[in-house]
Amino acid sequence: MRRFLTTLMILLVVLVAGLSALVLLVNPNDFRDYMVKQVAARSGYQLQLDGPLRWHVWPQLSILSGRMSLTAQGASQPLVRADNMRLDVALLPLLSHQLSVKQVMLKGAVIQLTPQTEAVRSEDAPVAPRDNTLPDLSDDRGWSFDISSLKVADSVLVFQHEDDEQVTIRNIRLQMEQDPQHRGSFEFSGRVNRDQRDLTISLNGTVDASDYPHDLTAAIEQINWQLQGADLPKQGIQGQGSFQAQWQESHKRLSFNQISLTANDSTLSGQAQVTLTEKPEWQLRLQFPQLNLDNLIPLNET
Known part of the structure; x- marks a missing residue:
């Protein structure tokens, strides 16, 4: 046991000495x-x-x-x-x-x-090639x-x-x-406070940026949200869901597919897309398998 502790201490001293020498010899600047x-x-x-x-x-x-x-x-x-x-x-x-x-x-x-x-691109700037501009390997x-x-x-x-x-x-x-092919996963959470309303949101999913900036796709595997504040039901509105999103740079188009969302006891499914022109153009195909407006819109008290 004593020999083991002695060996462990020697390794620890060598490690500390090595790190100290490294910090002294290599200047991060x-x-x-x-x-x-x-x-x-x-x-x-x-x-x-x-x-x-x-x-x-x-x-x-x-x-x-x-x-x-x-x-x-x-x-x-x-x-x-x-x-x-x-x-x-x-x-x-x-x-x-x-x-x-x-x-x-x-x-x-x-x-x-x-x-x-x-x-801001100058008028005489060369146009980038269609190929993916993300580096695959370092030369x-x-x-x-x-x-x-x-x-x-x-x-x-x-x-x-x-x-x-x-x-x-x-x-x-x-x-x-x-990964090296620019496909990955992410987790995100945040909070928006606006017009006396508070929105808390968290989500996780995967993203494929292998053809970025020309094409970017993401799969939101799980999203949770809660909205509380003015002009809302006392219990607020909360829900969860999933969907897929795609950005096409050439068309300036953002698409949402396989939408599946809940809000209290209401459900929403379908797809949507918006083209970001001078005046954004929306196309919506949405279904409400279950819709309870009483739990989404506050009743006026008399």
Whole structure:
């Protein structure tokens, strides 16, 4: 037993010494410029990192940054900005001065999907090829670029289409994982407070981005939601369901299929699609196998 404990202590000392030497010998700021260039070359977004990068050893070997932002080309506002970012990296590649990112963690982020954050293409800019622009393999020596996991916590999502009113989703928690073919799974939860009403939503599913940005499909395997507040029944409205969604960039079309939703004791099924032209065009094919308006619309008290 004593020999086992002695061996364990020796291994622990070697591990601590190795990590300490690694932190001293490898400066995470050496990767800063290369990260910025690779993000710009592969996605067209401008990554900005404020402050020095630093190591965080326990419980996961990570690189910590201060404020960060991600801005599309020509956009007036960043698509993503966060107070801090954490990159969980693999240990062994660092021994040969290589960086392999396993997970990106953003906390306190603000994600804006608004006209101000969209890329502005100049008139003489070349048209991108039809092929998928997502990288499949890295041709750069000593660099593992694809992120297998993304985690967002305590964040805000702002959505706005054209001149419509902004919708803000707070308390966002997002966990995404993907394989080398850009197919993955995700979990999302958030809260919307608007017009004295409170909507809480959570969902999980799978996504296929192998042909992004030309085509993006997702299967929402489970969605749960609850709506409470003004002009609603006292018990509120809650439900669950599932559906499939597809975005077609060439047609600017968002489609929903195999819709199956519940709201209190009412049920909804069918399909829908919207084409985002100057005036959005909707096509709906919905059925209500069971509909109880008494539990959806509050009765006027006299």
